[in-house]
Amino acid sequence: MAYRTTPKMVERKQARRNALLTAAIRLFGRKGFHATTVPKIVAAAHSSTGSFYFYFKNKEDIFAAALEVIGESISQALNEAIAAAGPEVLRQMRTAVKALVRFLADHPEEARILIIESSGLGKRLETVRRNLVASHTRSVEHALTAIRGQLPPMETAVVASCWVGAVYESVFHWLEQPPDQRLPAGQLAQAIASFNLRAVGAPREVLQE
Amino acid sequence: MAYRTTPKMVERKQARRNALLTAAIRLFGRKGFHATTVPKIVAAAHSSTGSFYFYFKNKEDIFAAALEVIGESISQALNEAIAAAGPEVLRQMRTAVKALVRFLADHPEEARILIIESSGLGKRLETVRRNLVASHTRSVEHALTAIRGQLPPMETAVVASCWVGAVYESVFHWLEQPPDQRLPAGQLAQAIASFNLRAVGAPREVLQE
Amino acid sequence: MAYRTTPKMVERKQARRNALLTAAIRLFGRKGFHATTVPKIVAAAHSSTGSFYFYFKNKEDIFAAALEVIGESISQALNEAIAAAGPEVLRQMRTAVKALVRFLADHPEEARILIIESSGLGKRLETVRRNLVASHTRSVEHALTAIRGQLPPMETAVVASCWVGAVYESVFHWLEQPPDQRLPAGQLAQAIASFNLRAVGAPREVLQE
Amino acid sequence: MAYRTTPKMVERKQARRNALLTAAIRLFGRKGFHATTVPKIVAAAHSSTGSFYFYFKNKEDIFAAALEVIGESISQALNEAIAAAGPEVLRQMRTAVKALVRFLADHPEEARILIIESSGLGKRLETVRRNLVASHTRSVEHALTAIRGQLPPMETAVVASCWVGAVYESVFHWLEQPPDQRLPAGQLAQAIASFNLRAVGAPREVLQE
DNA sequence: GATGAATGAGGCTTCATTCAT
DNA sequence: CATGAATGAAGCCTCATTCAT
Numbered sequence: 001m002a003y004r005t006t007p008k009m010v011e012r013k014q015a016r017r018n019a020l021l022t023a024a025i026r027l028f029g030r031k032g033f034h035a036t037t038v039p040k041i042v043a044a045a046h047s048s049t050g051s052f053y054f055y056f057k058n059k060e061d062i063f064a065a066a067l068e069v070i071g072e073s074i075s076q077a078l079n080e081a082i083a084a085a086g087p088e089v090l091r092q093m094r095t096a097v098k099a100l101v102r103f104l105a106d107h108p109e110e111a112r113i114l115i116i117e118s119s120g121l122g123k124r125l126e127t128v129r130r131n132l133v134a135s136h137t138r139s140v141e142h143a144l145t146a147i148r149g150q151l152p153p154m155e156t157a158v159v160a161s162c163w164v165g166a167v168y169e170s171v172f173h174w175l176e177q178p179p180d181q182r183l184p185a186g187q188l189a190q191a192i193a194s195f196n197l198r199a200v201g202a203p204r205e206v207l208q209e
Numbered sequence: 210m211a212y213r214t215t216p217k218m219v220e221r222k223q224a225r226r227n228a229l230l231t232a233a234i235r236l237f238g239r240k241g242f243h244a245t246t247v248p249k250i251v252a253a254a255h256s257s258t259g260s261f262y263f264y265f266k267n268k269e270d271i272f273a274a275a276l277e278v279i280g281e282s283i284s285q286a287l288n289e290a291i292a293a294a295g296p297e298v299l300r301q302m303r304t305a306v307k308a309l310v311r312f313l314a315d316h317p318e319e320a321r322i323l324i325i326e327s328s329g330l331g332k333r334l335e336t337v338r339r340n341l342v343a344s345h346t347r348s349v350e351h352a353l354t355a356i357r358g359q360l361p362p363m364e365t366a367v368v369a370s371c372w373v374g375a376v377y378e379s380v381f382h383w384l385e386q387p388p389d390q391r392l393p394a395g396q397l398a399q400a401i402a403s404f405n406l407r408a409v410g411a412p413r414e415v416l417q418e
Numbered sequence: 419m420a421y422r423t424t425p426k427m428v429e430r431k432q433a434r435r436n437a438l439l440t441a442a443i444r445l446f447g448r449k450g451f452h453a454t455t456v457p458k459i460v461a462a463a464h465s466s467t468g469s470f471y472f473y474f475k476n477k478e479d480i481f482a483a484a485l486e487v488i489g490e491s492i493s494q495a496l497n498e499a500i501a502a503a504g505p506e507v508l509r510q511m512r513t514a515v516k517a518l519v520r521f522l523a524d525h526p527e528e529a530r531i532l533i534i535e536s537s538g539l540g541k542r543l544e545t546v547r548r549n550l551v552a553s554h555t556r557s558v559e560h561a562l563t564a565i566r567g568q569l570p571p572m573e574t575a576v577v578a579s580c581w582v583g584a585v586y587e588s589v590f591h592w593l594e595q596p597p598d599q600r601l602p603a604g605q606l607a608q609a610i611a612s613f614n615l616r617a618v619g620a621p622r623e624v625l626q627e
Numbered sequence: 628m629a630y631r632t633t634p635k636m637v638e639r640k641q642a643r644r645n646a647l648l649t650a651a652i653r654l655f656g657r658k659g660f661h662a663t664t665v666p667k668i669v670a671a672a673h674s675s676t677g678s679f680y681f682y683f684k685n686k687e688d689i690f691a692a693a694l695e696v697i698g699e700s701i702s703q704a705l706n707e708a709i710a711a712a713g714p715e716v717l718r719q720m721r722t723a724v725k726a727l728v729r730f731l732a733d734h735p736e737e738a739r740i741l742i743i744e745s746s747g748l749g750k751r752l753e754t755v756r757r758n759l760v761a762s763h764t765r766s767v768e769h770a771l772t773a774i775r776g777q778l779p780p781m782e783t784a785v786v787a788s789c790w791v792g793a794v795y796e797s798v799f800h801w802l803e804q805p806p807d808q809r810l811p812a813g814q815l816a817q818a819i820a821s822f823n824l825r826a827v828g829a830p831r832e833v834l835q836e
Numbered sequence: 837g838a839t840g841a842a843t844g845a846g847g848c849t850t851c852a853t854t855c856a857t
Numbered sequence: 858c859a860t861g862a863a864t865g866a867a868g869c870c871t872c873a874t875t876c877a878t
Contacts, residue, residue: 012858013858016858016859032329032330033329034243034329035331037850037851037852038851038852038853039851039852042861047859047860048859048860048861049852049853049854049860049861049862050854050855050858050859050860050861051858051859051860052853053852053853053854054858054859058852058853059851059852059853112329115328116328116329117328117329119325119326119328119329120241120242120243120325120326120327120328120329121241122241122244130385137382152407154400154403154404155392155396155397155400157392158379158383158392158397158400158401158404159400159404161375161378161379161381161382161383162375162376162378162379162400162401162404162405163375164378165374165375165376165377165378165379165381166370166371166372166374166375166378166408167371167374168374168378169370169371169373169374169375169377169378170367170370170371170374172370172374173346173370174367174370176339183364183366183367187364188364188367191363191364191367191368191371192367192371194363195363195367195368195371195408195409196371196408198361198407198408198409198410199375199404199405199407199408200404200407201407215878217878218839218840218841218878221841222841225841225842246867246868246869247868247869247870248867248868248869256842256843257842257843257844258843258844258845258869258870258871259841259842259843259844259871259872260841260842260843261870262869262870262871262872263840263841263842267869267870268868268869268870430837431837434837434838450747450748451747452661452747453749455871455872455873456872456873456874457872457873460840465838465839466838466839466840467839467840467841467873467874467875468837468838468839468840468875468876469837469838469839471873471874471875472837472838476873476874477872477873477874530747533746534746534747535746535747537743537744537746537747538659538660538661538743538744538745538746538747539659540659540662548803555800570825572818572821572822573810573814573815573818575810576797576801576810576815576818576819576822577818577822579793579796579797579800579801580793580794580796580797580818580819580822580823581793582796583792583793583794583795583796583797583799584788584789584790584792584793584796584826585789585792586792586796587788587789587791587792587793587795587796588785588788588789588792590788590792591764591788592785592788594757601782601784601785605782606782606785609781609782609785609786609789610785610789612781613781613785613786613789613826613827614789614826616779616825616826616827616828617793617822617823617825617826618822618825619825633857635857636857636860636861636862639862640862643862643863664846664847664848665847665848665849666846666847666848674863674864675863675864675865676848676849676850676864676865676866677850677851677862677863677864677865678862678863678864679849680848680849680850680851681861681862681863685848685849686847686848686849
């Protein structure tokens with residue numbers, strides 16, 4: 001009757017929530033939102049329907065949570081990469097693209113959720129996904145604005161969209177191919193980065209790795 | 210054995226089928242595949258469940274038909290544009306991009322179906338959609354290969370994906386914005402075309418309209 | 419404007435009706451009543467839905483017509499056999515059983531309709547089928563009554579049912595087996611006839627063929 | 628992790644399942660497989676569609692379950708009867724027939740399901756039903772083989788089918804008659820048993836009860 | 837008479853969500 | 858907090874039947 005929530009309980013709580021979330025990410029990534037049913041998630045997580053609705057408001061909610069987790073993972077990966085890239089903006093951008101491609105290539109389920117499976121899911125989720133993508137787009141836009149002087153004039157908002165679209169679509173296409181016919185991830189990343197950098201008129205030196 | 214199929218009957222048949230297909234495209238474009246139900250389609254087309262299944266095998270089937278119609282419309286638009294662009298490949302490519310952007314901007318429902326709503330829908334539809342997008346990608350790839358000598362070396366397959374992705378994502382982003390805040394379609398098209406052409410290393414002259 | 423119905427027309431009419439009926443019998447016999455759809459019947463008969471409903475009131479109607487055709491074929495086969503069997507009643511009965519078994523074995527589709535597929539089909543058809551079977555049962559009952567003196571006392575109505583049931587069930591069972599594992603039809607007929615004759619207490623001499 | 632399945636829950640589960648199954652048996656027996664719809668079953672059982680599909684895979688499944696329940700009831704009735712009949716095989720057979728007839732006469736819905744309504748329902752159900760009937764047939768066959776020496780030579784497999792068919796058809800016929808015109812069940816059973824025993828050439832003594 | 841397009845009632849089934857234990 | 862049985866709305870689809878040509 002003493003403590004309502006001991007530390008151990010909190011831990012367990014998180015553990016169960018995570019188990020559900022992890023299972024959900026795997027299933028969403030493999031089968032998509034609609035083909036993934038709540039019963040399947042709870043089965044995969046060795047949990048129960050009741051628990052599911054204790055931790056998540058509904059199916060949309062866990063999908064949104066999944067998107068957020070993915071978004072955070074990506075942010076982290078990008079930030080680390082950028083931090084390691086030194087102060088030069090174009091170099092940071094190149095590094096960021098490559099980090100993003102690598103992340104998506106290494107986490108195909110997350111990639112599918114982000115790029116493919118979260119389309120056409122109703123306003124709420126579309127918004128969550130949009131924000132995620134938009135945060136990338138905005139980063140690109142910021143960067144471009146910061147070095148505006150070094151580059152030819154351009155419609156930065158549109159260019160930022162193109163930049164992100166180029167990454168997503170080509171990774172998507174790459175993921176759709178049978179693994180044994182894929183270009184090595186490194187080359188894919190390099191090719192995309194070059195495409196984008198050239199597209200914004202980066203000087204020749206930064207195009208090579 | 211008397212009356213076979215009179216021309217008038219054939220006409221009506223086509224009309225009915227088209228009514229269903231048109232209604233379906235509108236709904237798919239607005240609400241997506243899953244939120245569009247067969248009852249809603251038949252209601253919008255002033256038809257009946259029975260007729261629906263007389264003309265289409267099932268819901269997937271009409272979606273595939275919709276994608277095909279869209280694909281054909283786009284092909285036609287692109288071919289016309291390219292034909293009018295003269296013999297120079299890079300100029301053709303620029304024209305094609307702009308024609309595509311214009312088409313998508315003018316047909317937002319079709320655009321949504323193509324870009325967003327047809328992802329993550331199961332193998333059959335994914336294939337149809339893939340073929341459609343792939344046909345664009347391949348066209349780009351062909352063009353790039355044809356003028357390989359004039360351009361810096363590149364991973365053409367990846368570049369083609371980037372090219373298409375840049376178009377789709379930026380148009381999508383544009384469509385998501387409230388109409389009164391949108392860049393004029395012409396400028397959008399111009400910006401995307403420039404992005405892509407610069408990305409493949411086109412000489413400065415072709416970058417301007 | 420002269421004759422409303424020429425003989426040739428009557429002929430054609432019959433021909434089309436027969437085509438439908440024949441196709442229906444084949445399909446009913448193979449797939450059963452419910453799995454046989456009107457579209458399938460008209461397709462198999464190279465006819466049309468409209469014609470179907472011109473010649474038959476509805477699906478039940480054509481099934482009833484099929485049962486009648488089958489009943490008539492069987493009656494004819496039995497009458498011929500009995501006529502050829504001479505005046506002795508028990509010999510007639512034995513002949514009749516064997517003729518029935520042969521007919522069913524030779525016409526498996528008709529047999530399936532009569533024995534299997536027409537069960538559980540609603541009052542109307544059950545009645546038609548029942549009358550058919552009942553007419554056999556009654557024949558048996560008549561015969562038994564006619565020679566009451568030569569046989570041990572028995573509940574003739576029940577015995578007649580048993581007699582018919584023995585035939586149907588064993589033919590049914592026989593039909594269900596793969597053709598290459600079946601007893602030859604002649605032996606089957608013989609075995610059933612013996613069973614029934616012995617069951618009514620027929621003297622030893624008539625048990626053999 | 629606290630409360631697992633309490634005994635009370637298991638009890639309720641069984642109760643709910645049984646309610647559905649019982650309602651289904653009644654409806655199947657009265658209206659047949661096709662005329663019995665899932666909504667009707669759940670209404671009769673005061674349950675819900677969801678529960679139905681929680682306990683049974685589909686409509687076929689509950690029909691199969693019904694057949695199994697019926698089969699078990701019959702087996703039990705027969706085994707009890709046989710056990711009480713002493714060691715003599717022919718006497719056991721006579722007892723078994725009478726027990727079966729009594730069971731069917733006492734359970735007309737179950738009888739209809741077994742004899743009539745389960746024919747022509749597709750492979751799966753046909754198999755279940757076949758196995759049920761076949762188990763009777765085989766019992767008869769075993770018995771006949773066991774006492775082969777005391778009986779005239781015969782095609783035991785065919786004879787077993789005849790035996791079962793005689794029972795089913797005559798009970799069916801009996802059930803079809805209005806209750807007030809029916810022979811008392813005891814006499815029916817006696818008549819059928821005599822028919823079958825005489826048919827296999829049983830000596831006169833066992834023919835009487 | 838013949839044709840086949842059109843209709844719509846109604847069946848089966850799934851699954852997100854709730855709630856008693 | 859955990860469990861899983863229960864619910865029922867709603868979707869997809871089939872098919873017997875009608876009717877305009």
